[in-house]
Each structure stands twice: as structure tokens, then as C-alpha cells.
Amino acid sequence: MYTHLTMEQRRLALRLKAKGLSLREIGPQVGCSHQGVALVVRYASRRPVRRDGWVPGPGRLTLADREEITLGLHAGESFTVIAARLGKAVSTVSREVAVNGGRARYRAWPAHQRAREQARRPKTPKLACPRLAAQVAIWLAEWWSPAQISARLRIEFPHDPMMRVSHETIYQALFVQGRGELRRELARCLRTGRAKRRPRGRGEHTGQIRDMVMISERPAEAADRAVPGHWEGDLIIGKDCKSAIGTLVERSTRFVLLLHLPGGRDAHLVEQAMRQAITALPGELARTITWDQGKEMSYRADFTIATGIRSTSATPTSHGSADRTRTPTDCCASTCPKEPTCRYTAPAIWPASRPASTTGPARRLDS
Numbered sequence: 001m002y003t004h005l006t007m008e009q010r011r012l013a014l015r016l017k018a019k020g021l022s023l024r025e026i027g028p029q030v031g032c033s034h035q036g037v038a039l040v041v042r043y044a045s046r047r048p049v050r051r052d053g054w055v056p057g058p059g060r061l062t063l064a065d066r067e068e069i070t071l072g073l074h075a076g077e078s079f080t081v082i083a084a085r086l087g088k089a090v091s092t093v094s095r096e097v098a099v100n101g102g103r104a105r106y107r108a109w110p111a112h113q114r115a116r117e118q119a120r121r122p123k124t125p126k127l128a129c130p131r132l133a134a135q136v137a138i139w140l141a142e143w144w145s146p147a148q149i150s151a152r153l154r155i156e157f158p159h160d161p162m163m164r165v166s167h168e169t170i171y172q173a174l175f176v177q178g179r180g181e182l183r184r185e186l187a188r189c190l191r192t193g194r195a196k197r198r199p200r201g202r203g204e205h206t207g208q209i210r211d212m213v214m215i216s217e218r219p220a221e222a223a224d225r226a227v228p229g230h231w232e233g234d235l236i237i238g239k240d241c242k243s244a245i246g247t248l249v250e251r252s253t254r255f256v257l258l259l260h261l262p263g264g265r266d267a268h269l270v271e272q273a274m275r276q277a278i279t280a281l282p283g284e285l286a287r288t289i290t291w292d293q294g295k296e297m298s299y300r301a302d303f304t305i306a307t308g309i310r311s312t313s314a315t316p317t318s319h320g321s322a323d324r325t326r327t328p329t330d331c332c333a334s335t336c337p338k339e340p341t342c343r344y345t346a347p348a349i350w351p352a353s354r355p356a357s358t359t360g361p362a363r364r365l366d367s
Contacts, residue, residue: 005030005031005032005036005040008063009030009031009032009109010030010040012029012030012063012067012108012109013026013029013030013037013040013041014040014041015067016029016030016067016070016071017037017041019071021074022034023037023038023041025074028107028110029070029107029108029109030108030109031107031109031110031113054116054119056115056119057119060115060119061088061092061096061115063108063109063112065086065088066096066108066109066111066112067108068082068085068086069082069086069093069096069097069106069108070106070107070108072085073097073103073106079093079094079097096111099114100114125169125173126164126165126169127165127169127170127173129162129163131162131163132153132162132163132165135153135163136149136165136170137186139152140170140186140189140190141186141189143189145167145190146167146168146170146171146190147167149165149167149170150164150165150166150167150170153165174186174190218230218288218290218310219287219288219310222251222287222288222290225251225252226252227252227287228250228251228252228253228284228285229250229252229284229285229286229287229288230250230251230252230287230288230289230290231248231249231250231251231257231278231286231288231289231290232248232249232251232289232290232291233246233247233248233249233274233289233290233291234246234247234249234291234292235247235265235270235294235296237265243261244261244264244265245258245259245260245261246258246259246261246265246270246273246274247259248274248277248278248289250285257277257278259273259274259277260273261273265296266296267295267296267297267298267299268299270296270297270299271297271299271300271302271303274289274303275303275306275307278307278309279307286307286309287309287310288309288310288311289303289309289310289311290311291311297311
């Protein structure tokens, strides 16, 4: 009955009627029959009308925005036109319509109510499912990364949505206080071994290398990884910053070269170790090397002159170097013991190292 409609539903019905929509078109938009819409349009309510007290947060779509989306879809407008009129991103409008039935079945009021339910807090966490939490704990104990676990769950349980979880949810269950879905000691199984998350968004102010050749000047053939011979480098810093291992990862095959740095990570020592490792390869397998903007690459120009291999530097925000080498580099870091003594002398017996998680799916970030 129309008497059960909220004030917002009534106003929506009246606005849509003023825009020229028929009663049968308005009914699904406000969540009632067309007879109820006719009563709303013809008569005013004689009893107090309840209001919907939910107000979407800043930046969220409001009921008025969803009304504009409805009118735009009814007029056959594109998402670009609707988004421009609302002042929103095209992806916001496209996602809103897609999750609420598509162009043919989008309804303003049901979509608004769905958004309200999605915004309710607190929510039952995904890892509250004992079966899922147990499987995640098993793989964490085997030194799998959260990204590998998330990807593997989709492969092992393709038709079970309850057995899916994002890597971010796993990190929050380990690090956020008050989340008891996973045992806190499992955080030690992460490759970083940290007990808390490292803050994001803080730039590293280490100065700049003179005459840097940026990643944008790297040959185009390096971008799609179709041609081998393009390498990306990084450093693994040991305990108390007293030791280091250099890594060179080939972009096409993910083949890894380790640079032994027993004397430290000074720029000239890194350049010498990198030159020794790369010159042992055939010429067609050593075309370019991309490194970050760390000071260990201060002798980049000397390396290029001596070997003829072009060296480029990745920008702090680019996904060209660090992200693509992160998985093999982290695998090396998780299996190499971080002992300060390795800078000076090699002990007769290394301490037991962590097992490498080679059974999980390797992460590959394509651009």
C-alpha cells in the first residue's frame, strides 16, 4: 500500500511523474505498484509519514543522483553523459548500474536501499567462516603470501563464493587489533616478518642520481615482455642494514640472478657485482636494466659505458620495476637468512631458512 512509503519514496514518485514517466514506469523505481503511485500523485497522506534517516557519506551517490541515473537511462543516454551531469566518474555510474540489474532493470529506490544495506557496520568478516580461516591458516603456515592464497582459493574452489577472500582482508585479520579470525602469531609467517604494517604514501627522500635515464625511455619491446633480455633490479637489505643481496629479475622468464655483496652496498660495489653477473650472459640476453632511484645506482653511467647495456630508473609511482620484481625478490628474502655476520664472513653452518612457497601461483602484474 502506498501509505507505507517513506517521504523520500513519495517525493521520488512525484519528481519522476513531473519528468514525464508513466505510473507503470514509476512503480518499480519507488518499490510499489502503479496503483500506489497513482494514490501518491492524487492525494496527500493523512497520517504521519516516516522518513528514511540514512544519509550517504561524502562522495557517495544520493537518492537524487540515482534518480538522475534513472532518467538518463530512460532517455537512452550514455554513462559518460550521465556522469558529466552528476559530476561523477564514468566508472562510478557504470558500476552502479551494473550491480543493480543493468540498463534494463535499474531501479532508483531498490538501488538506494541496497547501498544502505552495504553501508551497514559492523559487518560479519569473511574470515569468520571456520573452513575458510582454517585453509588460510594452513597456507600461511606454509609461507604462502596473502596474494598467493587469494588467487589459489579461486582455483581450488571456483564454485564456492564462501571460500574467497582478498589479500587485503588477510592482512587486516593479521595486523588490525580486535580482528580475531586468524592467530596473531601467523603474522611471523609473512615474508616481511613484520608485526605491523608499514605506512604507505611516505616518499623516500634520498636525493637524485645525476643524469638519470627514466623508465619512459626504455625500449617499447620491454613493456610486453615478448623479448627476453630486459632486467629489473632491487636490493634485499639484511638485519640492521649490515648486509645486502642484489637481485636481477629477467622480465620475460622471471629468471633471477643474485648479486653477492660481502663488502656492503656502496654504489661502486653494486656496480661491480652487477657488471660481473650480467657480462657472463650472452649478449642477446642482456639488453636493458631497470633499477629504482636508490643511491646504489650512482655509478649507472659507468656500468653502461663498460658493458653497453642501457640502464634506466623507475619513478617512485611507476609499476615498471618494484611491483614486477616484488614476488621473486620477496621469495629470495624469505629464504635468505638475515644475519649481520654475512657481511664479514660466511658461517660454517647457516641457520635454518624458511621454506620457499613455490607451490603457490606466482603473481604477475601486467600493464
